[in-house]
């Protein structure tokens with residue numbers, strides 16, 4: 001199922017003045033018009049009732065494009081997250097479930113904890129089910145009851161107490177299970193694949209006319225989900241990566257011609273390597289999937305290593321796991337090997353270590369290379385303090401959205417504000433490091449490494465950046481025939 005295009009949800013758009021567009025999310029009342037509403041129980045909650053204007057103004061929206069020009073259009077907006085005056089579920093009626101899918105990421109347990117505590121403390125919900133082992137847990141695994149007591153200290157542990165998995169998404173079986181168990185709020189914590197999965201669950205729920213809110217909390221350690229400012233767990237990963245980089249620096253600095261090589265996660269997006277390098281200041285070279293590099297000749301990696309060793313006696317290289325994959329494949333062909341080849345050689349860290357060692361051996365120079373692969377150790381840590389707060393806010397925002405009857409949405413922070421984003425917006429494109437923007441230039445200037453880029457590479461990157469900008473900042477992508485742009489006051493705004 002993976003890799004299939006996003007579900008065919010018609011965009012729910014509302015137009016305003018000066019090019020204002022609200023890209024709204026679905027609501028259960030879109031297909032179940034006469035549902036009763038109830039006062040939000042938060043109005044009687046002593047912790048919140050003292051807060052002035054605790055409830056979000058129903059007209060509040062968050063702009064996606066924060067840098068604008070005098071005569072430019074106001075652009076796309078998302079519905080602001082937060083508690084509404086009226087809710088579509090009574091506390092006794094709610095039967096929520098939480099599932100974690102895909103790879104691990106620091107903070108998963110914090111999000112689980114805060115959804116449970118948020119539902120319980122803010123809305124008085126008591127029936128919350130944990131689905132074990134990812135999507136297939138809906139029909140093939142056990143479930144556990146989640147209570148504030150049972151999740152009390154799980155945020156101090158790495159991983160997910162629910163377990164996770166890839167594969168196993170059988171939409172019909174999942175929705176059958178939701179219907180059979182009487183679940184009416186589904187919280188999916190997962191990456192792009194999981195959010196696509198949540199999108200098709202939402203479509204099926206809508207088709208069957210069920211009063212079920214399907215909501216996502218985006219998870220990716222690689223920070224490769226577009227639109228949102230940053231994914232939870234990313235900061236923790238960057239922080240933990242410092243320990244590996246420090247170790248590489250100590251090892252390299254203690255040996256003659258010492259080279260410390262650290263591999264970090266990032267199959268298609270090099271954000272962890274990029275930010276870990278910027279944070280550390282001990283790194284001499286950072287290699288990421290978005291920026292091609294080469295080994296031999298002027299401007300190549302070997303010449304640069306020779307230069308750094310001559311100047312400084314040691315150096316540190318950080319490589320994202322997806323960097324140089326094309327180069328590895330080419331080299332393997334040269335060596336007469338199949339492109340799928342030996343698993344060890346496909347590991348860019350091992351491959352690079354071997355290439356660097358061979359090069360200096362050929363030049364009769366003794367080097368001391370130490371390769372560190374901390375990838376799974378980084379992913380397994382609990383989230384740091386700042387991610388814990390971030391996870392808490394995301395969890396509370398998603399709970400407010402589901403209680404207010406929104407569905408088919410994912411929660412995310414955009415320009416510092418939490419909002420509800422339609423699933424298709426975060427699954428249509430992967431967020432990547434732009435090698436033509438100032439952030440990458442900062443990295444190049446901090447490491448002093450060569451850019452390795454030809455004019456053609458830069459031109460290609462610019463074209464790709466423009467394409468991405470159009471897709472993400474412009475009008476909603478893939479608008480379908482059934483999409484409607486309607487004036488915002490006739491949108492049934494909740």
Ligand SMILES: Nc1ncnc2c1ncn2[C@@H]1O[C@H](COP(=O)(O)OP(=O)(O)O)[C@@H](O)[C@H]1O
Pocket residue numbers: 001002003004005101102103134135136165166167168169190191192193194195196197198200219
């Ligand atoms: N297009 C899709 N439709 C339905 N389910 C999907 C789709 N893509 C992925 N999934 C499901 O989402 C779950 C997690 O996906 P995966 O890509 O492994 O991780 P992540 O959510 O971190 O991207 C898996 O159970 C997978 O089967």
Ligand SMILES: O=P(O)(O)OC[C@H]1O[C@](O)(COP(=O)(O)O)[C@@H](O)[C@@H]1O
Pocket residue numbers: 102103104105191192219220221222223224265266267268321
């Ligand atoms: O070994 P696994 O579990 O397949 O995970 C490894 C992959 O997961 C990733 O960390 C991405 O996962 P997420 O973006 O979903 O967090 C990649 O960098 C890496 O290739």
Ligand SMILES: [Mg+2]
Pocket residue numbers: 102191192193
């Ligand atoms: Mg993914």
